[in-house]
Amino acid sequence: MEQYILALDQGTTSSRAVITNKKGEIISIAHKEFTQYFPKPGWVEHDPVEIWSTQAGIAAEAVAKKGLSGKNIAAIGITNQRETIVVWDRKTGKPIYNAIVWQDKRTAEYCDQLKMKGKESFIRKKTGLVIDAYFSASKLKWILDNIEGAKDRAQKGELAFGTIDSWIVWNLTHGQLHITDVSNASRTMLFNINTLQWDNELLELFDIPKSMLPEVKQSSEIYGYTHPNLFAHKIPIAGIAGDQQAALFGQMCTQPGMVKNTYGTGCFMLMNIGEKPVISQNNLLTTIAWKINNKTYYALEGSVFIAGAVVQWLRDSLKIISRSGDIEKLAASVKSTEGVYFVPAFAGLSAPYWNQQAKGTIWGLTRGSTDAHIARAALESIAYQTMDILKLMEADSKINIQELRVDGGATVNNLLMQFQADVLNTVTVRPKVIETTVSGAAYLAGLAVGYWKNLQEIQQIWKSDIHFIPSTKRDEIEKGISGWAKAINALQYWSQLPN
Numbered sequence: 001m002e003q004y005i006l007a008l009d010q011g012t013t014s015s016r017a018v019i020t021n022k023k024g025e026i027i028s029i030a031h032k033e034f035t036q037y038f039p040k041p042g043w044v045e046h047d048p049v050e051i052w053s054t055q056a057g058i059a060a061e062a063v064a065k066k067g068l069s070g071k072n073i074a075a076i077g078i079t080n081q082r083e084t085i086v087v088w089d090r091k092t093g094k095p096i097y098n099a100i101v102w103q104d105k106r107t108a109e110y111c112d113q114l115k116m117k118g119k120e121s122f123i124r125k126k127t128g129l130v131i132d133a134y135f136s137a138s139k140l141k142w143i144l145d146n147i148e149g150a151k152d153r154a155q156k157g158e159l160a161f162g163t164i165d166s167w168i169v170w171n172l173t174h175g176q177l178h179i180t181d182v183s184n185a186s187r188t189m190l191f192n193i194n195t196l197q198w199d200n201e202l203l204e205l206f207d208i209p210k211s212m213l214p215e216v217k218q219s220s221e222i223y224g225y226t227h228p229n230l231f232a233h234k235i236p237i238a239g240i241a242g243d244q245q246a247a248l249f250g251q252m253c254t255q256p257g258m259v260k261n262t263y264g265t266g267c268f269m270l271m272n273i274g275e276k277p278v279i280s281q282n283n284l285l286t287t288i289a290w291k292i293n294n295k296t297y298y299a300l301e302g303s304v305f306i307a308g309a310v311v312q313w314l315r316d317s318l319k320i321i322s323r324s325g326d327i328e329k330l331a332a333s334v335k336s337t338e339g340v341y342f343v344p345a346f347a348g349l350s351a352p353y354w355n356q357q358a359k360g361t362i363w364g365l366t367r368g369s370t371d372a373h374i375a376r377a378a379l380e381s382i383a384y385q386t387m388d389i390l391k392l393m394e395a396d397s398k399i400n401i402q403e404l405r406v407d408g409g410a411t412v413n414n415l416l417m418q419f420q421a422d423v424l425n426t427v428t429v430r431p432k433v434i435e436t437t438v439s440g441a442a443y444l445a446g447l448a449v450g451y452w453k454n455l456q457e458i459q460q461i462w463k464s465d466i467h468f469i470p471s472t473k474r475d476e477i478e479k480g481i482s483g484w485a486k487a488i489n490a491l492q493y494w495s496q497l498p499n
Helices: 048-065 108-116 120-127 136-146 150-155 164-172 200-206 243-250 308-318 324-332 371-397 414-424 436-448 455-461 475-496
Strands: 004-010 014-020 026-033 073-080 085-089 159-163 179-181 215-217 220-225 236-242 259-263 267-274 285-292 295-304 341-343 361-363 403-407 427-431 464-468
Touching: 004 048, 004 164, 004 436, 014 048, 014 436, 026 048, 048 164, 073 164, 073 243, 073 436, 085 136, 085 150, 085 164, 108 120, 108 136, 120 200, 136 150, 136 200, 150 159, 159 164, 164 179, 164 236, 179 236, 220 285, 220 436, 236 243, 236 436, 243 259, 243 267, 243 285, 243 295, 243 436, 259 371, 259 436, 267 285, 267 371, 285 436, 295 371, 308 324, 308 371, 324 371, 324 414, 341 371, 341 475, 361 475, 371 414, 371 475, 403 414, 414 427, 414 464, 414 475, 436 455
Parallel strands: 004 073, 073 236, 179 215, 259 403, 403 427
Antiparallel strands: 004 014, 014 026, 085 159, 220 236, 259 267, 267 295, 285 295, 341 361, 427 464
16 A cells, blocks of 8 residues: 655644655645734734644644545644644643644743843753743743633643744644654754753743643654544554744755745744754754754744735735736846845845845835836845845854755746846755745655655755856946845834934
C-alpha cells in the first residue's frame, strides 16, 4: 500500500492539510478559512474549537479527495502560527477563553512596564527575544489575571496551556499528549534557549504555574499516535515546527549561514546559525530552528513589517492596479524609478531602525513621475528592506551570505526577485516547490518514521526553479542603495519633529 505524509498547516487565517509523496510532490491539498475576532481595538482572537474543527475537517478532506485512508498515511507533521495561545481545562478539553493571536496588542502596556523595570537584558539573554506583546508569556498572564478563577484553577493543576501545535496534538490524541517542540517553546518568552528548559525565573516573573506547561520535545520524533476515531487507524504524529522554522527546514537551509526569506504580507528572514545561540547586537531575534537527533540548531530572525502589503495598498487604496499580479507589468514599463523612493512604514520601521513613529512616505516625486514609477519604487522597497535585515544578520553571525532562498507569494514576481539579487549582490534562488512551510513539516515527520532515510535524501528532493544572478553593473545599483539610505534618514528626521 502506497504511503504518504500528511502535513497540517494551522495558519493565522486558515487551516490547511497537504499530502506529500516520497518525491516531495503535493498530491492533495485542502484548506478552510476561519473567523477572526476583534473584540477591542488592537485585540485579535480566534475560537480554538473552530481552529480544531476546521483542521480536523480539512485533514479528512485531503485524505478522502484522493481515495486514501488512514492506512496510507505514514506520519503526520504539524506546522503552526507561532506565539498564539490557548488555555483549556485538562478534564473537559474545553478552552476557558478564546485563543489570543500573535498580532494581539492588549499587553503592550504591561510589556512597556517590564522594559521600564530594566528586564530587557535579563529576558533577551535567556530567550533571545525582545520584550513585546507579540510573544506568548504576557498573553498567558493576561488570561490568568482576567478570567475569573483561572489563576486558582491553574495553581491547582486543572488548566493546560499551549501554543497552537499543542492544542492540535491534544485533540488529535484525545488528551493523551500535552507537548510542544523546541521551536514553538522558544517563542513563548518562558523557555531558556541555552538550557532548553522552561525557566523558573521567567515563570516567576510572569507569575505562571509550571504545571500548565507542555512537555518540550524534539522537532522530529514519534510523539504518539492519533486516536483511532479520527482516521479509523492510529497514525504516528512525528514532526512539529513553528511556521517560519518549518519554512527554513523546507528550504533545506540545514547548514550555518544558509538563509531563507518568506515574502508575504511582511517578510520573515531566518538564518541558520548552527548549534550555538548568538544574541543579536542589532535587535534581531535569536530563536531555536529545530532539534533533530538530539542536536539543536538556532536561527537569527528579522522581520519586515510591510512587504506584499504595499502592493495591496496600491491595489486597494490608490487603485493603480486591479490585481496584485499586475504590478510587475506596470513596474517593468519604466527602466527605473527615476529617483522615486517609497518607504512603506505603514506600521513604523522595523529592524534596524525600530521607529514606531515613522509613517509611509514617498520621496523624490517630480512632474514626470507616474504610477509606474511609484509601482516600481514600491517593489524596490521590499528588496531594500530585506537588504537592511540581511546586512544585520551578516554582522551578528560574522558569516558572509552566499545565497538567499526565497518563498511566498511575491516570489512569482521575476522583476522583484532580480532586483533583490542585485541589491544584495547575492544569488537569489526560487525553489520549484514554493510551499516550503508544509514541506518542512512533512520532512520532519517523514524523517522520524524513516519515510526518508536521512537529510541527504531530502536534499536530493529540494530543487531550484530559477537562480537570479546579481548584475555586475554596480554603479546604478549602489546609487539606488545610497538613495534608499537617504530616504530612510529623511524619514527618521521628519518623524522626530514635533507636531
